[in-house]
Amino acid sequence: NGAGNAEAIKTRVNQIKAQIETTTSDYDKEKLQERLAKLAGGVAVLYVGAASEVEMKEKKDRVDDALHATRAAVEEGIVAGGGVALVRAKKSLEKTATVNIDESTGVQIINKAIEAPLRIIIENAGGEGSVVLNKVLEGKKDFGYDAKNEVYVDMLEAGIIDPKKVTRVALENAASVAGMILTTECALIDIKEDTAGAGMPPMGGGGGMPGMM
Known part of the structure; x- marks a missing residue:
């Protein structure tokens, strides 16, 4: 059975x-x-x-x-979505001890980079990223911005969430790529040639044939 x-x-x-x-x-x-x-x-x-x-x-x-x-x-x-979880991580970065200017610069870069998801979401919705970011930073815990309805809400209560694993892996991968670029001395790329008008013959000046005086 x-x-x-x-x-x-x-x-x-x-x-x-x-x-x-x-x-x-x-x-x-x-x-x-x-x-x-x-x-x-x-x-x-x-x-x-x-x-x-x-x-x-x-x-x-x-x-x-x-x-x-x-x-x-x-x-x-899960964590609060809409880039809020990353923004809340800024407080942890403030407590990070650095021993030299290079480490301090690295912390500043990450501190700025983790603002990007929230900024981009707001700007894509037609809002002002800096204004919303500052408002969210003034809030606590899961306080964030619902870009669809253009209101400030508790993100978890509103059902605006992200899997913690997705947020973590995205940040780790971004750091990995950035580190690789910083330690790369040169890069080989293909330059796309402009083929516009490639099939058109050159126009001669005046009324004579090319090469004739």
């Missing part, structure tokens, strides 16, 4: 969780997560429909992003 020994199922669930933690293969991890869902919870099938193929692909991508974001949230929890 589908029933099983509860203790045996619990043991197997713990085994699968341990395998998920240790595996380095994304494919294996995905299959283990599916197996875990079937044993420990439920399985849902989402049907995505749209009026056109382009719209359907766009909606499918949104669902896929939401699925991965949910998995990330389950792994490490």
